[in-house]
Amino acid sequence: MEFRGRDSDLRRLAGLLDGVEAGTGTTRGKALIMTGRRRVGKSRLAQEFCDRSGRDYLVFQATRGRNAMAERRDFLATLTQSSLRAPEIFAHLSPPDWKGTLRALAEFLPVDRPTVVVLDEVSWLVEQDPEFEGALQTVWDQYLSQKPVLLLLIGSDLSVMEALQTYGRPFFGRATKIDIAPLNVADVQAMAGLSAADAIDAHLITGGFPEIVQTWAPGQSRVEFLRGALGDPLSPLLVAGELSLLGEFPESSRSRAILEAVGDGERTFSAIAAAAGNSGSLPAGTLNPLLKTLEAKRIVETDLPLSTSSDTKNKRYRLGDPYLRFWLAFLRRAIPFVERGRGDVALDRIERSWSTWRGRAVEPLVRESLMRVLLGSRWSDVEAVGGWWNRQNNPEVDLVGADRAPTARRVAFIGSVKWYEADTFGRHELDDLARARGVVPGTDEDTPLVAVARSGFDAGLPLAEHWGPEEIVAAWR
Template sequence: MPYLIFQASRGRNPVAERADFTAALAQSAMPGADLVAGVVSADWNQALRALAVAVPEQTPSIIVLDEVPWLVEQDHEFEGALQTVWDRYLSTKPVLLLLVGSDLATMESLQEYGRPFHGRSARMIVRPLNPADVQRMTALDPAETIDAFLITGGFPEIVQRWNPGTSRTEFLRDQLADPLSPLLMAGELSLLGEVPEPSHSRSALEAIGTGERTFGTIANRLGVGNPIPSGTLAPILKTLISKRIVAVDTPLATRPDTKNKRYRIEDPYLRFWLAFLQRSIAEAERGRGDLAAARIERSWSSWRGRAVEPVIRAGLTRLLPDERLPGAEVVGGWWNRQNNPEIDLVGADRDRPAATRIAFTGSIKWLENEPFGQREWERLLAGSMSIPGRDHSTPLIAVSRNGVEQGLRPAASFGPEEIIAAWR
């Protein structure tokens, strides 16, 4: 089947970009490629009409335009030209047109009402591998699989480097010994594509990735002790959220608290990269990846305890409806402005504008060898009473990497096996 794949370059001169496009078209296997050889396009309308000439009339063909957000950024006439050529020429032919881009906000905006290409395409989000996929590829037990997911984020290029049965420490040691390993390089390449240096956006990401969660602490970090103005930081965070790089959580309860926000890096791999790997690149380049591996190991347990929370919430949400969690339709967390108490898990009938009923509250203990014990139970019991909408009859649940201490009787308990099973 004849096809054309063209990848745009960020910041490229539009004239040079169109020249590369027509050159790639002329060298492709399209039946009419020889008809457009040597064509010089004055604008994208002419370049795309040349594509229409080269595409076969009866035989199916495929056209892939990669990094479309950069084409739109380079030349605002690209969208209109694509719509015109599609409507007049390409839509009547058996052609599959794939528009690809990692900037979700820009790709989604292409389909908005009033934009030239509105109503002419179907949207597909290509997601990373889920935890069950990671388990199939790594042949690890469920607890180790969740560790692998937190490290790789499910990115296929990284996961396929994880030899089946290899432990977390062995994998990190091997990958950190190679300064060009995908584990080290993918994060930098991803950020360079979405958030070029230097910028406040990059600094905000680094602040969130290394543990800052509130608007005030992020502003203070960017201002190095002298917080940057709210009017500067707010649009930065809004953009990062629209790009699906940063996620924002609010307390889940029957009383809305939309101003009490907590920010986090949405992608598990990027969260791990910002916390540990960004500063490990230089060490790997001088042959001291062992220093980075040792630093990760020292902080692994405490970092994982926070990083695993969104994965567990997502897993429990996927299990719903579940007879062990009756009445729950959404899963979140709850905290007050002092983070005391902070409840890991809250199930409710809805989250917007606020819940009308709290279905359960719960706590996560994700340590290597310790079960969910009496101390965690008492803390959950006491803290849950602060949640608006919760009463003495609200069930308590436990999520633990190593089971629940004998004698405790939560309404339900979940371990790594159940969390992985949610994606099967």
């Protein structure tokens, strides 16, 4: 399948390889830790980069749960099959440890031209053998870093990959890091050939996961895409979510129950505890560490009300990527219908809840987009865009622009997001927003009002600024 998008990521990798060739930096070789959510396209990106580089390379894919000895044998066998052309005898060796295995790799890296070495799913190598990190550090310091090599360390377990870089761990300070995000909404628009408003819908459904976006035929409507995907039990839209979750959270795990509760729309600690418990609420002592683990893996994110008043206990939880949000809200329950050939029933259920779900799901994307839009505006000093709510969620303000988060010194504006299919943002919505002015700590009657709407604005509204789908998508180009 044709590789599309990721131009900025490919440029970053090419720049690092150019640095290896030029010999810039304190060591000849360079190491890069590449992180990102499972199935976001890290492996495909690395392979595409290797192919385009025109250099000799080695790509090794670890296998979860494999015996460490078998993994090392497979590594050496891969080395013999790569363009580095190690002797065939290496495929039959059984190295006793990773230090010797990586030392063998270093022997076959040329000194007169750059090469690329990719170790994929490093977190699994760390799980298999606690000595792997130390061996990698030793061989890197003594041998690999002296060669013109770009070493890419890829992993999907964000907490493990970030731990590799922490002080006190063997490889600390030896690698730079990039995070491979899903395709942004502008990439989705370009690939799917959609209007700005429809591209935002597509991004909320696919999450920017390349394998799903590529199945969206150019110009295809949301309903047409869903009808096709729900007609095939093996469609990437249905399968990717289950594979992604099963890779880390079995169906019977507490973490999976928590994710499903958040996916169903539960946002507060108490509501999640009640929904995730089997016969009563999960105890706080159980739920707290599980939520912290999910946050460390960036699957669940925490929002705090943004204003000049601190309110650290009034947390709201949400899923970190749009695709899992959509999958858990709709698709996990749709799979049994699809398997019985009744994708039409699943589609009907999605359609009945779509507008309500989308209205809240679009808010994180809008806030992130405005952080880009504001750079060229009179609010270029705004460092945070969030929301505000009280314990009763009355009022609940969609947009708060401030100089810092979570406790601001100054609130620059407050705003509303109205993502109606056809209705415009009008006087009624403005009046609701104006009533919140003065309630949000740090605002008064002079605080500017702004709005974001899918279907336009009534004329003559006294808004300080307003944005539509075109501006939201353009922010990512």
